[in-house]
Amino acid sequence: MSSLVPGARFASFRLLAPLGRGASGTVWRAEDPHGREVALKVLLGTGPRARERFAREGRIAASLEHPGIPKVHEAGELEGTPYLVSALVDGSSLDEHLAEVPTPGLLPLLLEVAEAVAYAHGRGVVHRDLKPQNILVDREGRAHVADFGLAATQDDERLTQTHTLIGTPHYLPPERLTGCADPRSPATDVWALGVLLYRVLTGRLPFPSDSFLELTAQVTGATPERPGALAPDVQPALEALCLRALSKAPEARPRDAGEFAAALRAALAGEAHALHRRPRRALWLLAALLPLALALGAAALWPRAAPARPARPRPPRRALLDPRVEDLREVLRQLATPAARHRLTASPARWASAGCQALLAAERLRRERDLLETLARGAATEASLVADLGALAAVLAVQAPGTGAPSTSRPLIRAVVGWFLDEVRRRRSVPLAALEAASRLNVWLDARGAEVCVSQDLFGLYVSGALSAEGLSRGLVASLRLDCPSGPQPYFDVPAEVLPSGDDPWSRFAHMRMGLERYDVRLAERLYEVLRDPPPGLVLGPRVWAETAFSVLTALDDPAVKRELILAGLALDPRCCSLYVALARERYAARDFPGAVEAIERALALFREQGFDRGYAGEFTWGLAHRIWVECLVAAGERQRALEAFLQLRVASPNEANRLEQRLPWLGSGR
Secondary structure (H helix, E strand, O other), X not given: OOOOOOOOEEOOEEEEEEEEEOOOEEEEEEEOOOOOEEEEEEEOOOOHHHHHHHHHHXXXXXXXXXXXXXXXXXXXXXXXXXXXXXXXXXXXXXXXXHHHOOHHHHHHHHXXXXXXXXXXXXXXXXXXXXXXXXXXXXXXXXXXXXXXXXXXXXXXXXXXXXXXXXXXXXXOOHHHHOOOOOOOOOHHHHXXXXXXXXXXXXXXXXXXXXXHHHHHHHHHHOOOXXXXXXXXXXXXXXXXXXXXXXXXXXXXXXXXXXXXXXXXXXHHOOOHHHHHHHHHHHHHHHHHHHHHHHHHHHHHHOOOOOOOXXXXXXXXXXXXXXXXXXXXXXXXXOOOOHHHHHHHHHOHHHHOOHHHHHHHHHHHHHHHHHHHHHHHHOOOOHXXXXXXXXXXXXHHHOOOOOOOOOOOHHHHHHHHHHHHHHHHHOOOOOOHHHHHXXXXXXXXXXXXXXXXXXXXXXXXXXXXXXXXXXXXXXXXXXXXXXXXXXXXXXXXXXXXXXXXOOOOHHHHHHHHHHHHHOOOOHHHHXXXXXXXXXOXXXXXXXXXXXXXXXXXXXXXXXXXXXXXXXXXXXXXXXXXXHHHHHHHHHHHHOOOHHHHHHHHHHHHHHHHHHOOOOHHHHHHHHHHHHHHHHHHHHHOOOHHHHHHHHHHHHHHOHXXXXXXXXXXXXXXXXX
């Protein structure tokens, strides 16, 4: 297949210009054999899951016929590469309009979006990636919902597992960010419509954090500022709808986009009372029935001649309780025993009632608090931590979707990892069992854990002979599950004997991840597919995802795919130093020299913050980053700054400085 460049032929279409990238493909403005301009979307990935997703996108989009959804004309395959052809929306994205069009002009567009999504919901389709970039506004000012690459239907039996992050984080609801929701629920799209409405009303996001972990904490635990407090002219009806759509509980939001659109339409028409119609109808009904209730009450109090019935015995208080709650209470009392933990986790459906879930939530908080206190007192041992963390994992395993958002779990994970490193560094023990028990909670290390490079300490123990190859392998798998950063050169020259050999998803992932660092580039494509669509049981944290993305870049040929992977990784982990270095190289290759300088300087700042300028691995990466910095400054024409940076390179890495001076002798002369 020929390369995708303007003027080239693809199947029977002539490529005119690139339009952008979606969740699963690159999109081109193209001309069909009849001279009609169309949008041509070509699949990016080549794996079976990517092809399955792309085919599903075509089927879903072709089943929707609505003025606000681009119509699919054709689907085909060229030399093994699938493509879709749809109607061309000649215009720009809503993202551009948000910055240029005032609120009164944006609200009708949002209503059109909601109506198009409502049509999709009515046919069992959930978009799952609503955001300004996926909403197109044509030259006549009409909105169109595009890119159904992540869409799901009620008939889908095999989707990405529940805990996999699907969509754009700033537009995902709390239950999706924490991996506790049905991926086919319309509540996901309703939340995204609420975020869009908030942006239209205020000009900003309700939760604007750039850090994935901070964003998750805000979305799951914080309340957004009222739109009226940021923009005083906001109508109360619009504010009420916006905040309702951003309710933490999915059931408190409008039930689907149709209900959202109806409320928005009523608000725009000045019918704000429509938002409160049901409560008022209830009050009216109460007023109408009140006289009847009083009359009946009076009749009941009037003395009667009939003999009184014998009073029915009151049941014991315990009989009024849900018997499953009492069973659960008894199981939790004995949770220190393996038998009780098995009984708890063997049938999660038994504990699905509201009473059981409330009891589980209280038990979880109590156990997390007690563990934190034990660690703070210095009273923890490996045996006690393994037992207590195992019991906590059992509680977490049976919490229903929507009730499992991290509360004190992340500080607890940080405390356990800190205790582990303290034990290791003082050479008291290598409590791997405790680290593994913490990793089974499936909770990632919090945002402050960027400096906790567990793998570096484990490698040090292995080299000194204090840790076996099997122990190092176990520890590395646990650190990956905990989303611990692995440092500037995570698995440099890992011996083959250390590669994990287990058959579980995490061991297989760790084997590929570390094998790739041994320059087995054949694993790169498999890892790339894992990043795009993880197998069941593998939930990668943002740090591990970003670091893995950096590792597979060298095996990817398409610059556009590389750039997409870099930006996706930085969206998940904005503190990933290595990806900023890769971004600088990508921009340098694209001759965006000012952008390259900006990216490499951000990388250097993060290296300093995270302490990667010390030690052998740190010196290697530190020196490489400085050399790239000098090269970017030279290419950008900033000669004086390049000379100053070269002096810093001499200190950071004399070898890199000498190699660069051989190519650019004027750097050494200082002129």
